[in-house]
Amino acid sequence: MNNKHVAVIGGGIAGMEAASVLARQGLKVTLIEKQANTGGKLNDWDHLFPDFSSPDELVNSLANKTKDSGVNTVCNTEISRIERNGKRFELRANQDVRFFADAVLVASGFNVFDATIKEEYGYGLFGNVITSVDFEKRMKKHGQLHTIQGTAPKRVAIIHCVGSRDAKVGNTYCSKVCCITGIKQAIEISEMLPDCEVFCFYMDLRLYGSKFDSLYLQAQKRHKIQFIRGRLSEAAERADKSIQIKAEDTLQGRPLRMTVDMVILLVGMEPGVSTSQLIQKNQMTVDENGFLKSANMHCARNQSTQEGIFMTGTAICPMAVNETLENARSAATEIIHFFENRRP
Amino acid sequence: MNDLSFLKPASRQIDFDNFDDRLLLYVLKYEPSFFTCISCGGCTATCSAGNLTNFNVRKIGLWLRRGETEKLSEEIQKCMFCGKCTLVCPRDINIRNVILLIKKRIAMLKNENTTA
Numbered sequence: 001m002n003n004k005h006v007a008v009i010g011g012g013i014a015g016m017e018a019a020s021v022l023a024r025q026g027l028k029v030t031l032i033e034k035q036a037n038t039g040g041k042l043n044d045w046d047h048l049f050p051d052f053s054s055p056d057e058l059v060n061s062l063a064n065k066t067k068d069s070g071v072n073t074v075c076n077t078e079i080s081r082i083e084r085n086g087k088r089f090e091l092r093a094n095q096d097v098r099f100f101a102d103a104v105l106v107a108s109g110f111n112v113f114d115a116t117i118k119e120e121y122g123y124g125l126f127g128n129v130i131t132s133v134d135f136e137k138r139m140k141k142h143g144q145l146h147t148i149q150g151t152a153p154k155r156v157a158i159i160h161c162v163g164s165r166d167a168k169v170g171n172t173y174c175s176k177v178c179c180i181t182g183i184k185q186a187i188e189i190s191e192m193l194p195d196c197e198v199f200c201f202y203m204d205l206r207l208y209g210s211k212f213d214s215l216y217l218q219a220q221k222r223h224k225i226q227f228i229r230g231r232l233s234e235a236a237e238r239a240d241k242s243i244q245i246k247a248e249d250t251l252q253g254r255p256l257r258m259t260v261d262m263v264i265l266l267v268g269m270e271p272g273v274s275t276s277q278l279i280q281k282n283q284m285t286v287d288e289n290g291f292l293k294s295a296n297m298h299c300a301r302n303q304s305t306q307e308g309i310f311m312t313g314t315a316i317c318p319m320a321v322n323e324t325l326e327n328a329r330s331a332a333t334e335i336i337h338f339f340e341n342r343r344p
Numbered sequence: 345m346n347d348l349s350f351l352k353p354a355s356r357q358i359d360f361d362n363f364d365d366r367l368l369l370y371v372l373k374y375e376p377s378f379f380t381c382i383s384c385g386g387c388t389a390t391c392s393a394g395n396l397t398n399f400n401v402r403k404i405g406l407w408l409r410r411g412e413t414e415k416l417s418e419e420i421q422k423c424m425f426c427g428k429c430t431l432v433c434p435r436d437i438n439i440r441n442v443i444l445l446i447k448k449r450i451a452m453l454k455n456e457n458t459t460a
Contacts, residue, residue: 120432161434165434166434167433167434167435167436168432168433168434168436203382203384203434204382229385230384230385230386230389231384231385231386231389231432231434232386232389233386233387233389233390233432234389234390234432246389246390247385247386247389248385248386248387248388248389248400248402249385250383250384250385250388250402253388253400253402253403254388254398254400255388255389255391255394255395256389
């Protein structure tokens with residue numbers, strides 16, 4: 001097995017974790033990342049839920065692990081094609097770069113939902129409507145939140161399910177991590193700006209993780225975050241750049257309107273664009289949501305419908321950071337089993 | 345004679361054993377998408393009639409699913425058929441058509457009652 005070569009496509013946390021596990025087992029591993037650095041989307045995040053830990057620390061420790069285990073990391077290289085050649089694979093990248101491998105692991109991640117598609121929420125039109133990703137980027141860069149007028153917001157509305165569970169944008173699935181992200185960001189705002197009122201507008205709160213409900217409780221108890229059960233129908237900008245939003249307070253059974261200084265849209269996860277390129281050329285199949293389809297969702301989660309091609313992380317479905325890392329280790333195990341069981 | 349009806353007040357319970365499904369079955373036959381409603385209230389938030397009167401389009405759907413025929417037939421007159429509810433529905437339900445079907449069915453049932 002030791003002379004086998006695995007190519008990992010995508011240098012986000014899933015790819016890094018799987019690559020380092022495989023390399024520690026003695027396999028030759030090449031980790032291929034299209035951007036200049038590994039770490040993927042986590043490079044833009046300020047804090048992780050539910051423990052407010054630092055993504056930088058995680059990314060750095062993964063980078064050290066991949067380096068120490070002997071993974072060959074290649075950045076600025078985007079794979080556009082995987083070709084099967086007998087039992088081996090030939091991967092083609094931009095220009096004339098080629099890689100050869102005995103197994104391929106696709107860890108190409110997700111795309112963030114483009115909130116401009118939900119025109120009625122005014123993202124891209126109104127300066128004080130931002131996304132949860134913008135929030136993370138701003139917090140990381142400036143360490144503070146202010147409106148487009150430069151003032152500290154006194155009232156913020158956080159909108160759940162933007163681009164998720166919405167037949168109108170073609171995504172009927174739940175992105176799973178947005179509910180808890182919203183609660184985490186609500187707490188961060190309240191800690192930073194104690195006088196700021198924070199409202200979360202939700203359809204259902206899906207706090208599935210073991211520590212998620214305690215964060216919800218903390219948001220209510222300690223931070224007085226208010227939760228309103230109703231889906232936003234529209235947002236409009238007023239002359240002073242504040243935003244008027246409309247929803248139904250479904251528990252009261254009456255329409256509600258509220259003027260806020262800022263709106264944060266909790267944008268969901270969509271299948272990665274780079275993934276779709278790989279699918280077209282490699283007969284990999286996708287599930288009903290457009291994510292990569294597993295050979296069996298229970299006992300072969302990381303096997304694609306093509307023998308020798310595996311996948312991991314949010315290329316399969318929306319996942320939290322801890323789930324992604326667990327999934328990456330499970331993918332590495334499946335690849336090792338694949339080599340062990342293969343007839344010479 | 346004293347009125348003693350307060351000793352046996354009408355029940356406030358929703359009675360699923362005596363469910364009036366005459367409206368619901370008709371609506372589901374012609375607009376099956378209605379079954380997927382999750383009561384998010386997007387429709388009510390955008391409703392033109394609901395911003396002026398106490399009309400609540402989400403509750404129309406709820407009453408329909410609970411067989412509250414009498415409440416429905418009065419409330420539904422307030423709808424102006426602007427169709428904004430249908431535009432915002434995340435489940436892609438043709439709510440405007442649901443209201444239209446309820447009205448049609450009520451008219452049919454009234455007709456049956458008067459001719460019978």
